[in-house]
Amino acid sequence: MNLNEWFQKAMTADEYINSMTRNKGEMLSIYERFAQKDEDKGRFEKVVPQKLRVIALSEDWCGDALLNNPILLRIAEAGGIEVRFLLRDQNLELMDQYLTNGTSRAIPIYIFMDQEGNEVGVWGPRAPEIQALVEKERAALPEKDSTDFEEKQKEMYKRLMEYYQQDASIWQIVATSIAAVILK
Structure with missing residues (x-):
């Protein structure tokens, strides 16, 4: 199945948000x-003529999706990018083509494409x-066999x-990282 076909079967952003049962309020917040910074808004306006589209492989239970998806949506608005969502667990055939480190089904994954369905960039799952x-947080955890792990x-x-949810500087880091994929 080519990317255009995946895009056509995917949910719109509104459909995805309306289907959410977890983290919806946090994501919308x-x-x-x-x-976005004013200078970034101007840069994204230059993307509009490209008519990019993006498939977001996501799940509403995912904390990284909670952080990244709303930022993607704002970038898409500024760049005239149409966003569609596919649930990872229902679309493993596509997900398995975008494994993190070749082994992990980590999400979200954003597949940017042109109107012909050609991949122009991939981002995810984290900046x-x-x-x-x-x-750093994981390194501070006790060993897995520890009673308090x-x-x-x-x-x-x-x-x-x-x-x-609270640190706006993290949001800017994510925005800058996603932007780097489409503002080449």
Whole structure:
């Protein structure tokens, strides 16, 4: 199946958001509060004539999707990019073509394409700086066989979700990282 076919079968952003059962409020909160820098808005306007489209492989339970999807949507608005969503777990045939490190079905993955369905760039699942933050948090966890591993891991996920939802500098990092794929 080519990318155009995947795009056609995917949900619109509204359909995806309306189908969400987890993290919807948190994601929409970031969407409402995230504002691109003025200089970035001007740069994205230059993308409009390209008529790019993007397939977002995502799931509503994913904390990284909670952070990245609203930023993608704002970038898409500024760049005239049509966004469609596919649920990872229902579209493994496509997901398995975009594995992180060749092994992981990490999401979200954004597949940018032109009108003919040619891939022009791929982004995800995290900006490098956010990946470093996650790795730093994971390094502080006790060993997996430790009695308090699960408790500490839950605390780590909660802390990351708070960062993701409250730290506007993280949002800018993500926006800059996504922009680098389409503003070549």
